[in-house]
């Protein structure tokens with residue numbers, strides 16, 4: 001049996017478990033290790049049975065708990081090489097700062113009323129928790145463990161080149177997004193095909209091609225264009241989100257579902273919904289309208305992934 005459990009989806013953290021009868025993969029670790037384990041337990045998944053971690057790109061909402069989770073489980077992490085390098089760059093400046101320094105800097109920034117560096121990341125609690133865990137690890141274990149970037153094993157893949165993790169075949173494909181080398185994934189096991197495409201500014205031809213014949217299609221439906229235009233973000237951030245290297249709008253997702261998508265998935269999961277610039281009902285109605293001619297009893301059941309709770313597992 002093939003199973004997919006979205007543990008979290010949105011700009012405060014993304015993580016999904018994809019498993020066959022024999023192999024279990026964690027796709028992105030955008031929550032603290034503690035929260036990942038908690039949500040896996042709530043969804044009836046045992047973290048200790050995970051075989052590998054796969055990373056789509058180095059943005060914080062996809063890697064926040066990566067180092068701690070990989071080390072705790074002792075499992076390999078699959079990246080593209082540019083994404084691994086970008087992740088190390090993201091981690092390294094913090095290495096030179098003590099936790100106390102970091103807290104003090106953060107407090108000063110809050111007092112000055114400064115916005116967080118990435119306005120998409122508003123909730124820093126999980127991040128603090130992660131820093132505590134990292135600090136504890138580096139104090140407790142001398143030697144290579146002091147390196148916050150240390151991972152049990154790193155495996156490189158390239159977009160367009162398929163590989164296998166256990167009996168799950170994985171096809172990474174390039175997506176247009178403002179990260180070093182971002183990818184979407186198609187997973188195949190036991191005759192079931194799962195496509196994951198979030199964090200993309202638009203739907204390019206290669207992504208459309210890879211997302212054909214999926215049994216489960218997880219697709220970004222990030223923002224409502226009017227809410228984004230009228231919303232609280234600074235104009236530069238609005239431009240970034242709307243750009244061809246940003247995020248897929250409800251409208252763009254609906255356009256894809258209506259015109260290019262083959263209509264064959266049992267489940268369509270709308271994902272990475274913005275909490276500031278979208279409403280679940282807007283995303284749902286937009287996708288429902290796009291899929292109305294595809295409605296049948298057996299296909300296109302629409303689900304909405306959320307930020308704060310795992311989505312009920314999809315079994316195929």
Ligand SMILES: [Zn+2]
Nearest residue numbers: 011059061199
């Ligand atoms: Zn993201």
Ligand SMILES: [Zn+2]
Nearest residue numbers: 057059177199
């Ligand atoms: Zn991103």
